[in-house]
Amino acid sequence: MTTRSPKPAAQLGPAAANIFAVNERMNQLLLEHLDPAAWKSKPPAKSPGNTRTIAAIFTHMHNVRTKWIRLTAPHLKVPPQLNRARCTPEQARAALAESAARCAQMLAEALGGGEGRVEKFLRDGWAQPWPVGPEMLCYMIAHEAHHRGQVCMLAHQLGFPLPTAVASGLWNWEKLCKQCEAPESPHGRGPVPGDPDGSPGCAS
Secondary structure (H helix, E strand, C coil), X not given: CCCCXXXXXXXXHHHHHHHHHHHHHHHHHHHHHCXXXXXXXXXXXXXXXXXXXHHHHHHHHHHHHHHHHHHXXXXXXXXXXXXXXXXXXXXXXXXXXXXXHHHHHHHHHHCCCCCCCCCEECCCCCCCCEECCHHHHHHHHHHHHHHHHHHHHHHHHCCCCCCHHHHHHCXXXXXXXXXXXXXXXXXXXXXXXXXXXXXXXXXX
């Protein structure tokens, strides 16, 4: 990782939290429309070895988030991990919403206004720490987008393709942001994602 200024622009924090909220809305959109029969269905025989089920993919996404939080922002409450063998779609939706709120809070603190509590991004115990910056957000989004692509592909291969409107809706950021927008507060905008009210939505 290239050496960079340790203090990113303060205005990047709220924007990064909002972007991650939209990212989470994409996950929730897939879970809302995924056929329950596809949840733990075995991948097609022609798939590469050790291919995860859709249930395993979503539990992995949540569990990786908890690792990011635990290693990067240990002062935040780390959500409990999920067991991919027993997790239901409803449990995955709730857990992902919780871990998304904590990740949004971590990003808001790391990229502006966090009083120095998040100084490095650790994506894994074996990995070298990165200075906090846009790379942190890009890595997190890229990881989740990769796995959303796997979910869409597996659902199609299993015979449970997602509706076209859902697949195309993943690219409609304007609509997604409005869907996760928080209600107006007395101060004229919605709460920052990760605030105590638990809202993971876009600040208005």
